[in-house]
Structures are given as C-alpha cells and as structure tokens.
Amino acid sequence: MNSPSPESSALDEYKSGPDIFRILCWVAAAATVATLAWIVYEIVKQASPAISEFGFGFITGKVWSANRDIFGVLPFLIGTVVSSVIAIVIALPLGLSVAIFLSEDFLPLPVRQVVRFVVELLAAIPSVVYGLWGIAVVIPLVQEYGAILAKNLGPSIPLFKGPAFGNSMLTASLVLALMILPTITAISRTALVAVPKTLREGAYALGATRWEAILGVIMPTAAPGIVAATILALGRAMGETMAIAMLIGNSSRLTWSLLSPSGTLAGLLANEFGEASGLQIASLMYAALLLVVLTLGVNIIGEAVLRRAQKNVAGAL
Amino acid sequence: MDQTIATHSPDFFSDHAISSKAAGRSLGNRVLTTICVGLAFLTLIPLFSIVFLVLKNGLPLLKWSVFTGLPPAAGTVGGGFGNAVIGTFVMVGIALAIATPLGILSAIFINEYAPFSRLSKTVRFVAKLLTGIPSIIAGVFAFAVVVLATGKFSAIAGGVALAVLILPTILLTSEQALLGVQRAYREASFGLGATPFQTIWRIVLPEAMPAMMTGIMLAVARAAGETAPVLFTALFSQYWAQSVWEPTASLAVLIYNFSTLPYDYQIQLAWTASLVLVCLVTVSNVVAQMVFQKK
Numbered sequence: 001m002n003s004p005s006p007e008s009s010a011l012d013e014y015k016s017g018p019d020i021f022r023i024l025c026w027v028a029a030a031a032t033v034a035t036l037a038w039i040v041y042e043i044v045k046q047a048s049p050a051i052s053e054f055g056f057g058f059i060t061g062k063v064w065s066a067n068r069d070i071f072g073v074l075p076f077l078i079g080t081v082v083s084s085v086i087a088i089v090i091a092l093p094l095g096l097s098v099a100i101f102l103s104e105d106f107l108p109l110p111v112r113q114v115v116r117f118v119v120e121l122l123a124a125i126p127s128v129v130y131g132l133w134g135i136a137v138v139i140p141l142v143q144e145y146g147a148i149l150a151k152n153l154g155p156s157i158p159l160f161k162g163p164a165f166g167n168s169m170l171t172a173s174l175v176l177a178l179m180i181l182p183t184i185t186a187i188s189r190t191a192l193v194a195v196p197k198t199l200r201e202g203a204y205a206l207g208a209t210r211w212e213a214i215l216g217v218i219m220p221t222a223a224p225g226i227v228a229a230t231i232l233a234l235g236r237a238m239g240e241t242m243a244i245a246m247l248i249g250n251s252s253r254l255t256w257s258l259l260s261p262s263g264t265l266a267g268l269l270a271n272e273f274g275e276a277s278g279l280q281i282a283s284l285m286y287a288a289l290l291l292v293v294l295t296l297g298v299n300i301i302g303e304a305v306l307r308r309a310q311k312n313v314a315g316a317l
Numbered sequence: 318m319d320q321t322i323a324t325h326s327p328d329f330f331s332d333h334a335i336s337s338k339a340a341g342r343s344l345g346n347r348v349l350t351t352i353c354v355g356l357a358f359l360t361l362i363p364l365f366s367i368v369f370l371v372l373k374n375g376l377p378l379l380k381w382s383v384f385t386g387l388p389p390a391a392g393t394v395g396g397g398f399g400n401a402v403i404g405t406f407v408m409v410g411i412a413l414a415i416a417t418p419l420g421i422l423s424a425i426f427i428n429e430y431a432p433f434s435r436l437s438k439t440v441r442f443v444a445k446l447l448t449g450i451p452s453i454i455a456g457v458f459a460f461a462v463v464v465l466a467t468g469k470f471s472a473i474a475g476g477v478a479l480a481v482l483i484l485p486t487i488l489l490t491s492e493q494a495l496l497g498v499q500r501a502y503r504e505a506s507f508g509l510g511a512t513p514f515q516t517i518w519r520i521v522l523p524e525a526m527p528a529m530m531t532g533i534m535l536a537v538a539r540a541a542g543e544t545a546p547v548l549f550t551a552l553f554s555q556y557w558a559q560s561v562w563e564p565t566a567s568l569a570v571l572i573y574n575f576s577t578l579p580y581d582y583q584i585q586l587a588w589t590a591s592l593v594l595v596c597l598v599t600v601s602n603v604v605a606q607m608v609f610q611k612k
Contacts, residue, residue: 021514022430028422029440032488035481036443039454042461097356106354115357122364124602126542128572129591133367135576136374178363209346232449239451241545242569246576266453266545273460273549281465288457292450299449 043292047285058286064252066272071283073265073290075252080264080294083169083244084237087176092230094177095184100214102185103192123182131246134175139166139247146170146259158256167249169262175243180233187232191225191309192218224309231302239295241266265291368595375592378585388555388571394582398590400557401566404472405597407558408551408567409540411476412483417533419480420487428495429517440488447485453545455481460550472558472565475551482546483536490532494525527608534605538598544569568594 044051050058054071061072098119102112143166150162195218203213219226249261250271265287276284383397423444427437459478464470498521506516544567552564553574568590575587 019513021517022426025422025426025430026436028419029426029436031419032423032484033436033439033443035484036447038462039450039458039481042458043454046461046465094356094360097353098360100353101357104353106350115361118361118364121599121602124538124542124598125367126544126569126591126594126598128542128544128569128576129367129371129595132572132576132587132591133370136370137366181360209342211346211349212342235449239449239453241451241453242548242573246573266451269453269457270545270548273457274552285457285461288454292454295449295451295454296446299446302449303445 040292043285043289047282047289049279050282050286053279054283054286058283059290062254064268066276066280069279071279071286073268073283073287075254076263076265076268076287077290078254079169079248079262080238080266080291083173083176083248083262083264084234086169086173086258087180087237088230088234090174090177091181091184091233095181095229095233096188096226098181098185099188099192102189104210104214119182119185122178123186127179127240127242128246130175130179131243134171134243134247138171138174142166142168142171142174142259150259154257159258161255161257162259164259165249165261167247167261168257168259169248170258172244172248172262172264173258175247176237176240179240179243180237183233183236184229187229187306188222188226191222191229194225194310195221224305224312228302228306228309231298231305235295235298235302238264238298239266239291241270245270265294371588371592371595374585374588376589378589379592383586383589387557388566388575389582389586390555391578391583392580396586398566398568398571398586398593400554401568401571401590402593404551404554404558404565405541405567405569405594407472407561408475408479408547408565409537411473411561412479412540413533413537415477415480416484416487416536420484420532421491421529423488424491424495425517425522428492429513429521441492444485444488447481448489451545452482452543453548455479456546456548456550459546464550467562469562470550470552470564472551472561472563475547475565475567476561478546478550479540479543482543483540486536486539487532490535491525491529494528494532495521497528498524530608531605534601534608538601538605541601542569542594542598544573548573568597 050071054061058071058073059077060074061070062074063070063072064075065071098115101107102116143164146160146164146166146168147162149160150164153160154162199217199221200213203217208216244264245267248263248267250263250267251261252263253260255262269284269288269291272280273284383399384402385399386395386397387400388398389396423440427440431437455478458481459474463474463477467474502520502524503516506520511519547567548570551567551570553570554564554566558565572587572590572594575583575590578584
C-alpha cells in the first residue's frame, strides 16, 4: 500500500479519518437537530386528541371552558397578536431613538456607554420581576388614568370603553413594550452602525444637516435591519409569558376595550398547565402548537430579512 | 406655490432666502436632536424605577434567616426561601450538565470537523430557531417528556426544560469562541503531527475556553431568571427537597406565586427574592463580560 506522507495523512484525517471523538461530536450535533424535531413531535402527539376533537374549529372557537370540556382559542390568539402589536407600536419609536442616540455623537462616549449598559441590563432582568414591578407600578397608573380615559373617550371610542381595570391589555402591552425595547435597540443599532461612513460624509458634503443625513440617507440604508429588528422583537413579544400572565387578567372574553382583562396563548399555558387533566392537557398542547407555529414563522421571516439586510450592507461597501 | 418655485430659481441664492431657510433647518435639527435624546433618557426612567423598587422593597427582609428558612404558609409571617435558592441552583446545574456537553460538542463538530457539511448548516439553523422558541414551550416539552412520563413534577423536569432553553446559547457562543481561535494554531499543531483530537483537545479548546465560559455564564444568567419553563415542570414546594424526583421550589416561581397573594409579608418576600434573583443574574452577566474582556 503506498501510504501518503505523515503530514498529509494527518490533514486527511482531520477531514475524514475515523475518529471516536468526531463521532461523539457528530452525535451531539445530530441530537441538537433532533431536539427541535422532538419538541414539535411531542407537542403534536400530545395535542392529537384535541386536534381530532376540535379540528380547525379550535382556532375559531370563542369559548374556553375546562368545566364543560369546550376549548376554543380565538380570544387568546387575538390577545397574543394585539398585545404584541401594541408593544411594538410603543417600543419602536423609543427603541429607535435609543439606537440613533447610541450611534450618533450627541453626547460624549462615556455617557453613551452607560446608556448602552443600562439598556443591556434591561434585557437581563427576569420576566417575573417585570411582572412584580408591573403589579406595583403600572397597574395603579393604568387604573387611575384608564378611568379618566374611559370617562372621556370611552363613550365614543370602543378601544377605551370602561370600566377601566388595572389588569388589562393596556398594562400588559406597556410592560411588554419595555421588555422588547432592548431587542429593538440592539439590532437597530447594529444596522445603523453598519451604514458605511462614506454615505454620511457624502450627505454632509452636499450640505445636509445631521438629521437630514440621518432621515434621508442613514435610516433608509439601515431600514432592512430595522425591519428585521421589529419582526424579531414581535416574535419575542408573542412568546413572552410571565409578565403577561401576571398583568393581563387572563380572561377569555373577547372585547374591543384595551382597558379590560384579556389573555394570550403563553399566559393561558402558564395559568392552566399545572392543574390540567385529560382533554384540557391536549387542548393546551394544541394551543402550544399554535404558539410554536406563530413564533417560528415570525422568527424565520425575521432571520431571512436580517440576513438579506446584512448582505445588502456588505454589498454597499 | 410661489415659495416652492422660488427655491429653484436664482432668487434662492439671495442672502435673505438662505439665512431664513438655514435657520429653519438648523432649528429642525435641534428639535429632532432634543426629541431623540429626550426619548432615549425617557426609556431609562422605568429601569431606574425597577431597580429602585427592588432595592427599596427587597432590602428590609434581606437577612441571613431568609436563606435558611422555608416559605411561609398563606397568611403566616416569618420564614424565607432557602429551599428556593437551592432549587434554582440544582435545576440550573441539571440544565448545565445536559446542555454544556451537547452544545460544546455540537459546536466542535460544526466548526472543527465539518464546517460546510449539510448537518452543520442544519445545526446552525436549528440553533437559531431554538433561540426564538418561547421559553414556555421548553416547559411544555419537558412536561410532555418528563412529567407525563414519570407521573410527577420534579427538579429533573425543570432542569430538562432549562436545558432546552440554554442549549442554543451555549452552542452559538461556543461556535463563536472556536471561530476566534486563529487558524495558524491548528495548522502548526497538524504540522507537528498532532491528530485532530489532540489539536482540538490540547490547542483549540484551551484557547477558546474563556469565550466559552462567557457563553456558559450567560446561559446561567438566563436559566436562573426563567420562570415559565419551571412553572409546571418543577412546580413548587414548601419543604426542603429530599431528591431530584419531587416537586422543587425555585426563586422565580416563588416570586410568581407570592406576588398575587393578598398578604403583605409574602409580597415583601417576593421583592426580596427578586432582589436576590436580579443580583444573581447581574453578577453572572458581569462575570461573563469580564471573562470575555480579559480575552
């Protein structure tokens, strides 16, 4: 057998040689992939009694009653989407402001570093602590000002129809906005910083003021990254559980009013899983499946937009 | 209408037109800057409010006795959350024991052995997707595979849920850590006749270790603060845990359970537990950053 030189055989082995450690690593990698498949499989398997019992009607059903074994998830589905969208509407202008603030030199670098550190800290605070803070601070605030809103706007605008509750959609959305702020800020800031310096210099050379450059050149260039940030934050908001479960009131009643208790899919799971049995478990698994589909879909779109955004910026250089 | 035409006519260059327009633009610039800085600082207010309240409401009860006592029954005063502190550490430990080897070995495979293989691409994609899965889904999964299978809530079930949650964090940060090791090191190692295993074990891993520790510390911070995955897998317990196969208390679930009780002492205890939890999470994060910066 004409064996190759020792050096190249080692290199060949690096690529394809038999190696127990390599097999071990392969098994770990395969197990990681299998985990996601296992999660989906397990949830579908456990949900199958509810899927065969309710079918598509589960999604359009408006009644969730464990006592009568009737399970419809529409109020929670709507609650999930509405709370996330309101949170985005509140958090996007704030998060973008912070991102612009961090990427421009309005204030000296140490000040910006402190702000950045603080926003990162915001991301590290556990969800339950947000919930506890929401109970102590946001619920009284919403109760007080919600009553005023309900009194003045309630009769004409159904969104603010009274009576005003502390545990409400508005409370949950406000706290949710705070929780997704770091996500929006971090990704948007990366997108803004990645805009080539030459574009800004070009705008300045044409006589643009700082904000004309930001709004006319830098933001449009970073737009795909900012869109990706928004979508990924939306995905996070939809899956957020504890703070919502503590603040939203967990009601399955469909209502237009933001000042009324409402519910989300994640909140429903958190509330009922511990004491569920029989068909209720299967129905909760079905709800979990919907949540997985929803968040995975949003995240896949977000990642795709982000990847395209990064490619675009790389191309502009 | 006249004015818009004027901006495009030679008149535009008259001194008066320039100064008034420039003044307007400069004013607009300042207004926007003020709004932007104002909004940025506005977002800091809630954070200060959270930190202030956690300290104000949490400090009064922060004594050694809360770390040695058991959670008080509804309506009674006294006791602490010693079993919850231990439960949190035990479950984070179980999660690390499962996710660390899996994550690091996967990272080694996708970065050292077969970076461009189809499996590696799938692993990266799956890890990204796993990051985006809501934490409560990890709980639902552990509920299905451990709680329903064994018929009881346990620390093991909580640990499995947390492991699913931190696996992508550990995997992705480990991959970054391995990417940070210079190619020349590997080439030198092979040049000296080392096998792939020797190269990875003796050269690449030691070099990547500090950055990997960062990932693990971040995972600890994340796992310690999570409530949803352990809520209905480990449940809660009023007593000291005798084994990992029984319902186990955790700080996060204690905060959740006590926050809605109508008793002052329980709510105060929830704030104190929050203070301990926030400190734990912040310390893990800061340690993670420091380890990384040293590298």
